[in-house]
Amino acid sequence: METLGYLLHGFETAFTWWNLLYCLIGVSAGMFLGVLPGLGPVSGTALLLPLTFNMEPVSAIIMLSGIYYGAMYGGTITSVLINVPGEAASVVTCIDGNQMAKQGRAGTALGVAAIGSFIGGITSLFALAFVGPPLAEFALKFGPPEYFALLMFGLLMVVAFMGKSLIKGLIAAVIGLILSLVGMDPVSGATRFIFGQAELVGGLDFIILAMGFFGVAEILSTMETQMKSNEIPKIQGLLPKKEEWKPTLKAVGRGTGLGIFLGLVPGANTVISSLLSYSLEKKVAKDPTRFGKGAIEGVAGPETANNAHSGSSLIPLFTLGVPSSPTVAVIFGAFIMHGLQPGPGLFQKNPDFVWGIIASMFIGNVILLIFNLPMARFWAKLTQVPFKLLLPLILFITLLGTYSVNNSLWDVFMTIVFGVLGYFMKKLEIPVAALILTFILGSQIETALLQSLRLAENGSASIFFERPISGAIMGISLLVLIIGVISEVKKKRSMLSSDVEI
Numbered sequence: 001m002e003t004l005g006y007l008l009h010g011f012e013t014a015f016t017w018w019n020l021l022y023c024l025i026g027v028s029a030g031m032f033l034g035v036l037p038g039l040g041p042v043s044g045t046a047l048l049l050p051l052t053f054n055m056e057p058v059s060a061i062i063m064l065s066g067i068y069y070g071a072m073y074g075g076t077i078t079s080v081l082i083n084v085p086g087e088a089a090s091v092v093t094c095i096d097g098n099q100m101a102k103q104g105r106a107g108t109a110l111g112v113a114a115i116g117s118f119i120g121g122i123t124s125l126f127a128l129a130f131v132g133p134p135l136a137e138f139a140l141k142f143g144p145p146e147y148f149a150l151l152m153f154g155l156l157m158v159v160a161f162m163g164k165s166l167i168k169g170l171i172a173a174v175i176g177l178i179l180s181l182v183g184m185d186p187v188s189g190a191t192r193f194i195f196g197q198a199e200l201v202g203g204l205d206f207i208i209l210a211m212g213f214f215g216v217a218e219i220l221s222t223m224e225t226q227m228k229s230n231e232i233p234k235i236q237g238l239l240p241k242k243e244e245w246k247p248t249l250k251a252v253g254r255g256t257g258l259g260i261f262l263g264l265v266p267g268a269n270t271v272i273s274s275l276l277s278y279s280l281e282k283k284v285a286k287d288p289t290r291f292g293k294g295a296i297e298g299v300a301g302p303e304t305a306n307n308a309h310s311g312s313s314l315i316p317l318f319t320l321g322v323p324s325s326p327t328v329a330v331i332f333g334a335f336i337m338h339g340l341q342p343g344p345g346l347f348q349k350n351p352d353f354v355w356g357i358i359a360s361m362f363i364g365n366v367i368l369l370i371f372n373l374p375m376a377r378f379w380a381k382l383t384q385v386p387f388k389l390l391l392p393l394i395l396f397i398t399l400l401g402t403y404s405v406n407n408s409l410w411d412v413f414m415t416i417v418f419g420v421l422g423y424f425m426k427k428l429e430i431p432v433a434a435l436i437l438t439f440i441l442g443s444q445i446e447t448a449l450l451q452s453l454r455l456a457e458n459g460s461a462s463i464f465f466e467r468p469i470s471g472a473i474m475g476i477s478l479l480v481l482i483i484g485v486i487s488e489v490k491k492k493r494s495m496l497s498s499d500v501e502i
Contacts, residue, residue: 003129003130003133006133006351006355007129007355007358007359009351009352009355010352010354010355010356010357010358010359010360011359011362011363013058013352013355013356013359013360014062014356014359014360014362014363015359015363018059019058019059019062019356019360020363022055022059022060022062022063022066023062023063023066023360023363023364023367024066024367025063025066026062026063026064026065026066026067026070026364027066027067027069027070027073027364027367027368028070029044029048029063029066029067029070030044030066030067030068030069030070030071030072030073030074031070031071031073031074031368031372031379032074032379032382033047033067033070033071033074034070034071034072034073034074034075034076034077034090035074035075035077035078035379035382041067041068041069041071041072041310041327042214042326042327042330042433043214043215043218044067044068044071045064045067045068045210045327045330045331045334046210046211046213046214046215046330047211047214047215047394047397047398047401048063048064048067048401049064049207049210049211049330049333049334049337049401050207050211050401050402050404051401052064052334052337052338053337053404057335057338057339057340057353058352058353058356058357060334060338061331061334061335061338061353061357062356062357062360062364064330064331064334065314065331065357065360065361065364066360066364068310068327068328068331069121069307069310069311069361069364069365069368070364070368072117072270072306072307072310073114073117073307073368073372074379075090075093076090076093076097076110076113076114076117076303077110077372077379078090078379079093079094079097079098080093080094080097080098080100080101080106080109080110080113080299081098081101081106081110090274090306092274092275092277092278092298092302093113093274093299093302093303095278095291095292095298096109096291096292096293096294096295096296096298096299097109097113097298097299099292099293099294100294100296100299102294103294105294106236107236107238108238108239108240108296109296109299110238111238111239111240112240112248112296112299112300112303113299113300113303114238114368114369114372115252115300116248116251116252116255116299116300116301116303116304116307117303117304117306117307117368118307118365118366118368118369119252119256119304120252120255120256120259120303120304120305120306120307120308120309120311121307121308121310121311121361121365122362122365123256123260123308123311124256124259124260124263124307124308124309124310124311124312125311125358125361125362125365127260127311127312127315128311128312128314128315128318128358129358131315132315132318132319132347132354133347135315135319135320136318136319136320136343136344136345136346136347136348137344137347139319139320139343139344140344140345141469142344142469143452143455143467144448144449144451144452144455145448145452145455145463145464145467145470146467146469146470146473147444147448148445148448148449148452148464148470149464149469149470149471149473149474149477150320150322150473151322151441151444151445151448152445152473152474152477153473153474153476153477153480154316154322154324154437154441155173155437155438155441155445156477156480156481156484157265157480165429166484166485166487168428168429168430168431169431169434171430172425172430172431172432172434172435172438173434173435173438175435175438176434176435176436176437176438176439176441176442177438177439177442177445178193179204179209179435179439179442180203180204180438180439180440180441180442180443180446181193181442181446182194182200182203182204183200183201183202183203183204184201184202184203199408199410203443204414204439205406205411206333206336206337206439206440207333207337207402208402208411208414208415208418209418209436209439210329210330210333210436211398211401211402211415211418211419212414212415212416212417212418212419212421212422213418213419213421213422213425213432213435213436214326214330214422214432214436215398215415215419216395216398216399216415216416216418216419216420216422216423217418217419217420217421217422217423217425217426217432218422219391219394219395219398219419220419220420220423221423221426222391223391240296244296247296247297248296248297248300250297251281251296251297251300251301251304252300252301252304254277254280254281254284254301255277255300255301255302255303255304255305255308256304256305256308257308258273258276258277258280258305258308259273259277259304259305259306259307259308259309259310259312260308260309260311260312261312262276262305262309262312263308263309263310263311263312263313263314263315263324264312264313264315264316264324265324270305270306270309270310270325271306273302273305273306273308273309274302274303274305274306275302276305277301277302277304277305277306278291278298278301278302280301281295281297281298281301281302282298285297310327311361313325313327313328314328314331316328317331317332317342318342318346318347318354319343319344319346319347320342320343320344321341321342321343321344321346321444322441323437323440323441325433325437326432326433326436326437329433329436329437329440330436332440333440340353398415399412399415399416402415452464
């Protein structure tokens with residue numbers, strides 16, 4: 001009952017006209033960016049982050065969160081209608097969604113995706129509202145050793161999940177950790193890795209990294225793709241047939257549970273939720289051969305899973321201060337930018353802020369459901385705008401936004417440098433997302449490590465294994481690392497054996 005009271009109070013904050021306006025702007029911008037290939041939720045939140053600099057914290061996070069789940073909706077439309085995924089998690093939707101469109105059932109595919117996304121999103125928000133406070137209360141018992149162990153677990157999960165190769169994931173993680181060390185040592189005050197540049201004494205600004213690696217790099221990468229004009233099929237009949245409701249709702253239920261669970265795991269992004277949901281639906285289906293030919297469960301399950309994941313992934317951020325995905329890492333940066341520290345104390349110190357954000361997400365999902373389907377053809381037509389006109393404009397706005405943060409040309413220069421670096425990392429398939437997440441976690445890991453060693457007798461590292469909670473988490477982390485190494489070795493062996501056979 002206490003949670004419901006807090007939630008109702010949150011709706012009072014969310015229903016103010018300016019917060020409703022920011023929510024509407026956020027979900028609309030998210031839809032817009034979601035339908036543009038290469039510019040999904042991560043790029044969208046990164047590109048618009050500077051615009052929130054002078055906004056109230058609640059309004060800023062409401063708008064950025066709206067972009068997050070708005071882009072998840074938007075990516076579905078082009079996946080179904082023109083077989084072009086607006087963002088990575090929508091790739092799976094192309095398989096059966098576009099086949100349904102070719103069979104004249106584009107409206108049904110979009111309707112099922114919207115219904116599933118709404119149910120998954122709303123359910124995950126209830127999970128955030130009811131699981132978040134007790135988890136935050138439990139996390140208040142954590143000391144520096146437990147927090148260090150938790151952050152190390154998150155770091156290892158990021159490396160394990162992101163990227164096709166464990167080695168490339170480790171490379172990205174090391175780069176991110178090195179970048180997090182730039183600036184002033186938190187204990188001695190000595191400067192590190194500044195190379196005589198006074199601008200680096202305060203460390204690297206997260207906004208600059210996000211705009212470079214997710215904004216400029218994505219734009220450069222997208223410029224290589226020649227997008228052709230696509231014919232948009234007619235949209236009619238938004239609801240499934242009578243006999244399709246039962247399997248559809250079962251798929252939505254499974255996708256909701258899977259998405260919420262995976263959202264809690266650091267590093268497990270929405271792509272993983274979509275892929276696992278699709279695999280699950282195919283395994284439980286009576287006739288798996290239907291998949292790839294327009295199976296309605298192949299749209300309902302993955303779309304529900306990725307939106308359930310979006311809401312659930314905010315639970316580790318709000319309660320533990322650990323970003324579980326690249327987009328959440330950008331939102332984490334927005335928290336810091338506005339003087340708020342995500343973590344166990346957030347629910348107690350800033351209840352109006354937290355519950356206002358959660359309530360706004362409920363409103364945002366309703367807004368998306370209302371105007372998503374009638375405007376589907378409009379959103380899809382945005383892909384027909386010539387990219388040679390659109391991308392330079394987005395690049396200009398990105399660099400202008402970077403400059404406006406500190407009115408500094410140095411920031412613009414660094415954004416371009418990180419953008420070029422991010423572009424080459426994408427070409428080499430080194431996961432940029434892992435770099436950003438480890439950059440976020442790096443300073444927290446260093447602080448927790450130093451505090452833990454001060455508590456330990458003679459500065460012994462055994463403190464991490466002697467305390468029950470931290471010892472258990474460290475044990476799980478080592479297990480994840482061992483499994484990752486074994487998996488990588490098996491992958492290499494299978495590749496070598498296939499080469500020999502050829």
